[in-house]
Amino acid sequence: MSTDTAPGRPGAGPRARAVPILSAESVEVAFTAGFAPGGGRGTARAVDGVHLDVAPGEIVALVGESGCGKTTLARTLLGLERPTRGRILFEGAPLRYRSRDLRSYRHRVQFVQQDPMGSLNPRRTVYESVVEGLRIHEGTAVDELERVERALSRAGLRPPERFLSRYPHELSGGQRQRVVIAGALVLDPEVLVADEPVASLDASVRGEILRLLLRLRDGLGLSALVATHDLGLAWNIADRVAVMYLGRVVELGTVEEVLSAPAHPYTRALLSVLPDSGLGEGPVLLSGEPPDPKQVPSGCRFHPRCPVLASGEAERAGVADRCVGVDPAILGGGAGHRVACHWAAADESGRVDEEAASNR
């Protein structure tokens, strides 16, 4: 698989086996939204039982269609949403939600948002934008200018003094995104949580920003969780990939495991529509209604749209009843190729962990 953004594959290594720096443990996030079928307010289960670990120096890509819960999970990892159930752990300790705890947490775990124009104040210079986080967290520091310049430089805006007094409209889209990244780096965080970090950029600058994220991982040992609907981006940047469907991680593993040898029918369908997926099968168009987190189907949540169930393959493998009646077990978040699918678990012994047991 290749993409227009290809900055070169990172080496997926032992990082994934280190003690996680950031974890979601059995996290659920529900919103009151719309109306329930029987009357009253509905509940959108935006994140519905997710375990996910990010190891030190590791980049994990969270991929899936629009509305599957990527942003909600990213915001929950940042402490911006509070889980309805489950918890967030930083270096093994549960995140606490008192404002002083959150302030010190945000020092170490920083957010890079999707839209640089939206996240930069048009009336603030680059200096004012980048220094803001520093002042919020540390007050006015004596070495403020030096730290802002170092952050700009690390974000690839060199020489930094050339950019300090510029306004967002005087910068290119790529430079604006670098300013946003500098604003995150100025606090010397250990983890970046990036939500669609290149979605609003031209193809020509997307590769540059991805290369920057890889350099930050390699040079500073930064960890990152990158939420994206773009599998090419995941391929280019991530050590591991988590595929999310309707609030759950349905497949998890290294980039090679998940994107070169996908086991979940949903991952296979997502990949099949890419021109050079290498799967050797034609595009699989998903049938059925787009998923609605207010009405999560029984059994496997993907079953109303699953091509393996629709084609009779699941029946032939003897798992069709389980597909419609038994919710596959929630996947563990650590290393190893895992898949939440009865058919995949029955299909090939040894290829994936047997995690598709009952989760009723």
Ligand SMILES: Nc1ncnc2c1ncn2[C@@H]1O[C@H](COP(=O)(O)OP(=O)(O)OP(=O)(O)O)[C@@H](O)[C@H]1O
């Ligand atoms: N504050 C909220 N109130 C009610 N529902 C919400 C809220 N935030 C998110 N949702 C719902 O939760 C689900 C997951 O949304 P989320 O934004 O996390 O998805 P996403 O994967 O980031 O999508 P996209 O790729 O479009 O950014 C959606 O159905 C969304 O409508």
Ligand code: SF4
């Ligand atoms: S468990 Fe069944 S319905 Fe769900 S993805 Fe696997 S084959 Fe399809």
Ligand SMILES: [Mg+2]
């Ligand atoms: Mg989103």
